[in-house]
Amino acid sequence: MPPLRRALVWGIPLLVWAALPFVATRHIVDLLVFAGLYTIAGLGVAFLLGQCGIVSLAQSVFYGIGAYCTAWFCAHKGLPSPVGAAAGIALSTAIAALVGWPILRLSGHFLALATLALGIIGQVLFLEWDWLTGGTLGIGGIPRIAPFGFAFDTPLRFYFLVWPIALLLLVLHHNLLHSRNGLALRAMRDSPEAAAVLGLDIHRLKVQMFVLSAALGSAAGSLFAHYVTFVSVDSFAVDRAISFLLLAVLGGVYTVWGPVLGALFITVLPQWLSRLGDIHAFVFAAALIAAVILLPEGFGGAIRNWWRARAPK
């Protein structure tokens, strides 16, 4: 690609990204913040599916653990935000390793069901352990992230916190895929037997990836808690895990920036459709069905294929 075109391909989206929150309404910016949060959590689900072939419906649990750790340490104990986020990631990764070790011996539909079972267990425990989580009443008064006295307290400011983090993680993800471990993962996905013969410990790699995915979910949960300043069980039910999986598949799990497109689809579209009145839920579901049938590789895959098809001309 000539330098000028390369500059345009990267520069124009960046400019649009930077200018968007200043021209959009506060409501839209709020949705875009959620899209950023969902991108981070969905990225974890997307690379599990794309690189390891693991369908995870447990991401809502780690998202919840991150949010509750932040709520507990920052709101109840008054500790700074990095402590809450770090505690969330530590707890999530520990649980993911502990539970992932036996569960990742399963494969296919069994594994999908096992992660779903985890999601349900998490949802019930978040509700039943109300001495810890506040149950349906939730925990309020979570402080904003405010390094050096600058509080990320509006959607606009938070937009410029969450999206750089999300983009950084996407770049790291891209690098991971092209590292030695990434190649090992691809070998493992495409030919498990050959990978095993090459001396790759497949099970260990899967557990590592599951742990990494849980860390992303937890980080997104912590950011979510700081953004909305109030957390309750409703945000961490199994339907949230289903949304994370949907966004990963809709965006396309084989492209790095697929989760961004998927996250925009599931956050912005339902809100935009809500002007249609009560029928909007049905229209959203129909759009979902159409996307699954028409774009088997997701939005990311469709755009990439289109780009490759026109590139030589």
Place this chain on the structure above:
Amino acid sequence: MSLSLLFQSVLSGLTNGFVYGLVGLGLASIFRGTRIINAMQGDFALIGGITAVLLLERFGWPMAPAFAAAVAVGGIAGWLMEVLLIRPLRRRGGSEDSYLLLTLGVAFAVSALVLYTVGRDSHSLPGLGGEGIVVIGDAAIRTHALWLIAISLAAMGALRLFFAKTALGLSMMAAALDADGALTTGINVPLMRTLTFVLGGLVGGLAGVLVGPLVTVYFDMGLLLTLKGFAAAILGGLANPMGAIVGGVTLGLLESLAIVTVSSGYKDVIAMAILIVIMIAMPNGLLGRRLRKGG
């Protein structure tokens, strides 16, 4: 804990178990015939249940034809689904996961459509045998629950005979096991796949009219039913539709025992934890390999 309380909870667990088993029976039948996990099996029950509610309440149909029509509508829904959605996806070469997502999307669509047309109210269906109660020892069970158990067992037996003895059932099995081979012997494979979904829809619609009197029919009931049915089918061994009933009853009993021994809040935790353990320890389901037939 008194013995009668335990017995009562066993009875209610048994009833719930047959509900899960009936949903699982449809799921496993569709899986066996097409290798698709149908994430909207519970919504077939919603379609059947809500059809029965509308026919009884708005159109004043008598109970028997209304229930029969509701089951038939479930079958029609299965037919429409296969012809309009599954078939185009198959033609475009859908992966295993894309079918799961497609059916999940249909589940959302059905639920949203019921919300839009009928509203968010819960509707109760009259039970078979009215509101009568049968007393067994110290415990009581609704007459309807006995009907539910009898009909579930009958449906299971009928499906078993259908797949093992009739030409159509054998053709459907052949189409599922070896599509190319079946094609060369003159079996209309696409038709068999469609019929598999019709069958799944019929079983789902039946589950709907049988569940309606126990738990109410409402727009959001599908997903939870699907989950429990899925768990039942996996417990019994996914490839063995008859196992779904066994798996469902096991799940229902475990749940009700969890309620009396621990607390009602933890019933799903215990059921799900046991499910994970069984999947790891007994990957072929409770019935194991011995009873598995035809893939």
